[in-house]
Amino acid sequence: MRMPPVLRAQARACANLDSPFMARLLTGLADRWPAGSALGQLCEGWEDVDLGPSGASLPLRIAGGLHALVLRDEDADLAAVYPPHQVADAALIDTVLAAIERHQAFFADWMKNAPQTNEVRRAAVLIAAAHEIAARHPLPFAVSELGASGGLNLMFDRFALKTPAGRLGPDAPALTLSPEWDGPFPAPAPFTVADRRGVDLNPLDPHDTADALRLSAYLWADQPHRLELTRAAIAAQAAPVDRSDAIDWLAARLEMPRPGQLHLIYHTVAWQYFPAAAQTRGRALIEAAGTRASSDSPLAWLGMEADGGTGAAITLRLWPGDITLTLGRADFHGRWIRWTGL
Template identity: 65%
Template sequence: MTLRAALLQQARSCAALGSPFMEMLMTALAEDWPDDSALGRLCAGWKGDVGPGGASLPLRIAGGLHALVLTGRAPDLAAVYPSATAPDPIFRATVLEALATHEAFLIDWMQRAPQTNEVRRSAALIPAAHLLAARHPLPFVLSELGASGGLNLMFDRFALTAGTTRLGPPDAALTLTPQWQGAAPAQSALRVDERRGVDLNPLDLRDPAQALRLAAYLWPDQPERVALTRAAIAVQDAEVDKGDAADWLERRLATDRPGQLHLIYHTVAWQYFPPLAQARGTALIEAAGARATAETPLAWLGMENDGGEGAALSLRLWPGDLRLSLGRIDFHGRWVKWNAPNLP
C-alpha cells in the first residue's frame, strides 16, 4: 500500500468513527504530501505495511502534528486546529509549513508506533464484569494484555449508562454513555483485589512526555474523549509492566488464586500479537483454565476485530470452558450491541 492510499483509507476510517476534521486532514495530506522531503523519503522507504492495519503512518503523522499543537510549538497550526470545514488553501498551506518547519521533530516522533488508551472501551468491560460477578461473587484479579497506560484497568471505578440501567459506583470517576442495544446485566457487587497490565511500551502518564503521546493520538475534534481520558488519568493507580505479553502471562498464571476470579482481557490488542505469541498465550490460558475450580474461576474476555461491524465481544469461562458471544461494540465504544445470555 502506498502512503497516499493509506492516508485515504485512514480518512474513510476517521469519517466512520465520527471525526470530520481527521477525515479532512488525511485527505489533504494525501493530496498535498511532500514526497521530495526528508519526511517524504522516510515514509517512501518504510518497510512493511504503512496502512492502518500495519505501521499506521497516517496516524503517526497526524499524532505528530497534534503534538506540535498541544505543546505550542506551532501556533499557526494551532490556529486552524480543529476545523470541520473543507480544507481551504490557508489550512493546506499551514499544514505543509508545519511539516517542513518541524520536520526533525516529526521524523523522531514517527519512530514509535501510535498508542491510544480508549477509555470508552470500558463500555464492554463493565457489563461483562457484572455478568461474571453475578455468577461468581468473588473479588477480581485483573490482568490486561496490551494495557498501554492502564486506564482501562480502572473500569470498576467508572459508570456505564446501558439503556435505562446504570452500572457502576455512585462516586464514579466518569460515566460512559454509548448508544446501547439490548438488555443490560443486573448490577452486581464488584470488588477488585489486584489489577495489573502489560505492554511492550507502557505509558507512564506521570511523565509529561508520555502523557503527551497519549493526548496527541486523541483526535482534536472529539473533546469528549479528551475529557474522559483526563478523568481516567486522575484515578489511575495500576501498574503496567513493560514486557512480552506471553512471558508476563505465564508468570501471572503460575499461581492459583483461591477465593478470587482472575479476569484476563484485551481490547483491540490481541490482533497485533505475532501468531506464535497468540498460540502460546492461548495455550497458557487454556492450561490454567483446565486447573480452575469454583474457588479459582478464570475468565478470558476479548474485544477484537473479526472483520464484522465494530469489534466482537467474546468470553471464555472456566471451570467448564464456557464459550459465549456477548455482542459487538464500536472500536471507540460509541455504541454497544449487547446480546449476552444469562450465564448458567
C-alpha cells in the same frame, strides 16, 4: 508514491469513526503529499511493506505529531486551523505543510514510535461484562490486561456506565461512559478488584508529561470528549503496567494461586495484533489454566477484538466448565454496544 493511498485509506476509516476533521486532513495530505520533504522521504523509504493501519500506521503517526504540536502550544499558526476553528481545506493543508517543514527535527523523532492510545470508552464493555461475570461468580477479581498501554482501563471498576437502559458503577465515579446501547442491560452484581496489573511491550506512564502527551495526541482533535475522558482516567490511574512480552508475562500470572478470587484476563483491540505464534501459545496457556480452575478459583477470558464483522466481537470463556459465550459487539472506539449478555 507509497503514501497517498494509505493516507486516503486512513481518511476513510476516520470518517467512519466520526472524525470529519481527520478525514479532511489526511485526504488533503494525500492530494498534496510532500514527497520531496524530509518527512516525505522518511515515509517513502520506510522498511515496512504495509504503511497503513494494519502495519506501520504512518498516517496516524503524522496526524498524532501534528496534534502534539497543537497540544504543546508549539505552533500558533497550526493551532489556528485546528478544531474548534473552521477553515477551508486549502488553508488547512497549506498550514499543515508549512508546519511539517518547520518542525522537521520533531517529526524525525516523533515518527520513530508507533501510535499508542488507551481508548477509555472501551471500558464500557469491561464494566458490563464484569457485572455479568460477578453474577455467576461472586468473588473478588484479580485482573490481568494484555496490551494495557497506559493502564487507564485497568481502573474500569471506578468508572460508571450510564445509558437509557440502566446504570452500573460507583456512586462517585472517576468518569462516566455513555455509549449507545442496544440489548438487555446487565443486572447490577457488585464486585471488587483485589489485584490489578497490566502488560505492554511499550507501556506509557500517564503521569509522565511526555507519555501523557502521546496518549492525548493520538486522540482526534474534533473529538474533545475523548480527550476529557482520557484526562479523567489519567487522574484516576493507579495500577502498574509491566514492560514485557504479553504471553511470557501471562504465563507467570497464570501460575499464581488465587484461592477465593476470580482471575479475569482481558484485552481490547490488542490480541489481534499479537503474532500468530503468540496467540497460539497464549490460548494454550489459558486453556491449561482453565483445567485447573475451580469454583473457589474460577478463570475468565474476555476479549473485544475484530473478527471481520461490524465493530468488534465481545467474547467470554469461563472455567470451570470451559463455557464459551458471545456477549455482543462494540464499536472500536466504544461509541455503541450491541449487547446479548449471558
